[in-house]
Amino acid sequence: MLSFAFSVLFVIFFMLTLGLRYWLASRHVRHVMRHRDEVPAEFADKIPLAAHRKAADYTVAKTRFGLIHAIWSGLVLIGFTLLGGLQALSTALLHVTGPGMAHQIGLIVAYGVIAGLLDLPFTYWFQFVLEQRFGFNKMTLKLWLADTVKGTLLSAVIGLPLLWVVLALMERTGALWWVYAWLVFSGFQLLMMVLYPTVIAPMFNKFTPLSDDSLKSRIEGLMARVGFASKGLFVMDGSKRSSHGNAYFSGFGANKRIVFFDTLLERLAPPEIEAVLAHELGHFKLKHIVKRIVVAFALSLVFLAVLGWLKNQVWFYTGLGVLPLLGQNNDAMALLLFMLVLPVFTFPFAPLTSITSRKHEFEADAFAASHSDARDLVSALVKMYEDNASTLTPDPLHSAFYDSHPPASIRIRHLHQAGALSGKGTAGMEPA
Ligand SMILES: [Zn+2]
Numbered sequence: 001m002l003s004f005a006f007s008v009l010f011v012i013f014f015m016l017t018l019g020l021r022y023w024l025a026s027r028h029v030r031h032v033m034r035h036r037d038e039v040p041a042e043f044a045d046k047i048p049l050a051a052h053r054k055a056a057d058y059t060v061a062k063t064r065f066g067l068i069h070a071i072w073s074g075l076v077l078i079g080f081t082l083l084g085g086l087q088a089l090s091t092a093l094l095h096v097t098g099p100g101m102a103h104q105i106g107l108i109v110a111y112g113v114i115a116g117l118l119d120l121p122f123t124y125w126f127q128f129v130l131e132q133r134f135g136f137n138k139m140t141l142k143l144w145l146a147d148t149v150k151g152t153l154l155s156a157v158i159g160l161p162l163l164w165v166v167l168a169l170m171e172r173t174g175a176l177w178w179v180y181a182w183l184v185f186s187g188f189q190l191l192m193m194v195l196y197p198t199v200i201a202p203m204f205n206k207f208t209p210l211s212d213d214s215l216k217s218r219i220e221g222l223m224a225r226v227g228f229a230s231k232g233l234f235v236m237d238g239s240k241r242s243s244h245g246n247a248y249f250s251g252f253g254a255n256k257r258i259v260f261f262d263t264l265l266e267r268l269a270p271p272e273i274e275a276v277l278a279h280e281l282g283h284f285k286l287k288h289i290v291k292r293i294v295v296a297f298a299l300s301l302v303f304l305a306v307l308g309w310l311k312n313q314v315w316f317y318t319g320l321g322v323l324p325l326l327g328q329n330n331d332a333m334a335l336l337l338f339m340l341v342l343p344v345f346t347f348p349f350a351p352l353t354s355i356t357s358r359k360h361e362f363e364a365d366a367f368a369a370s371h372s373d374a375r376d377l378v379s380a381l382v383k384m385y386e387d388n389a390s391t392l393t394p395d396p397l398h399s400a401f402y403d404s405h406p407p408a409s410i411r412i413r414h415l416h417q418a419g420a421l422s423g424k425g426t427a428g429m430e431p432a
Pocket residue numbers: 279280283361364429430
């Protein structure tokens with residue numbers, strides 16, 4: 001009875017999520033197409049009609065691709081759960097490994113391999129058909145394959161020991177296992193923040209210290225003004241994969257580094273680069289990054305507590321198409337089911353994250369306007385919108401639901417106001 005009720009609840013949320021995605025995507029496509037033939041007035045003198053049309057076509061292609069991908073992922077999810085895919089996989093593995101840790105880890109690895117292969121055509125299509133058509137792809141097939149192999153090996157080397165630790169904690173530490181698992185998981189996340197910029201990212205890209213002296217002293221001036229210490233300024237060869245440009249921070253504590261994509265440095269003038277960086281420094285100085293980490297850790301504690309309860313409920317398994325093994329350990333299955341179905345139940349809450357994120361963007365823009373020049377930020381933003389073919393006319397509801405950044409026109413209007421207030425005119429940053 002409970003099992004059936006849970007199946008029904010899952011199907012309701014599943015349909016709600018897909019329906020919501022479909023509705024938002026259709027609205028977005030219609031809205032963008034309706035505004036395809038006219039550059040919005042405030043951008044009329046800055047962005048040519050051809051670029052505006054390209055942005056519309058790119059947005060529509062990406063939105064349609066995203067929807068088809070979501071439908072495919074939904075079918076795969078139903079196949080693994082209600083249609084018995086995980087059950088069959090577990091039974092087949094049990095014959096090979098017998099019960100125990102090998103079966104547990106085997107189940108998650110087998111799922112990972114199958115799900116990864118089922119997703120591969122989409123990754124390929126996105127890079128070599130969609131991005132290619134709009135001139136953004138700079139990857140060769142060889143590089144793509146090397147990335148895929150490297151990424152898979154890396155997640156095995158890092159992920160398998162972590163998985164083993166979590167499963168051992170689930171099995172041996174009693175009712176409060178999820179507290180220990182959370183401590184291990186959070187420690188691991190912090191470790192990755194140190195390892196990512198120094199060890200992992202350099203496996204995929206080349207990082208060279210920024211060599212342009214005048215740009216360097218300009219940036220160092222800005223960092224001194226806002227009181228920011230960093231281990232270094234680096235340029236990343238982003239152009240070997242994509243012509244999209246960006247800038248970001250990584251690391252924390254004494255390990256902080258600022259990374260510019262070579263594609264960004266090529267397109268923006270030094271004052272614009274400074275304004276973009278001032279925006280990023282704003283995120284740091286206003287503690288947005290720390291806040292984001294604290295929220296993520298708190299949420300993962302809540303989710304683990306929920307899993308701690310769910311893993312002892314038979315209906316949680318049977319409601320999702322799995323018969324739990326009697327008198328045996330079902331931890332890996334519980335973990336897998338939880339990770340698979342959680343997004344179905346959390347998707348309707350996505351706008352909450354977007355709202356916070358957009359609030360932070362406005363704050364970082366205001367920070368940039370007061371520590372750099374609002375006009376430079378605006379002209380950098382306009383270039384980045386154009387170069388990345390980001391639409392200037394998103395559907396307002398689609399944008400409110402998904403977008404981590406405010407729509408271009410609203411963002412730039414705020415910057416003009418901030419610029420007028422500080423008497424420095426308007427400045428801005430990253431669209432992606
Ligand atoms: Zn930002």
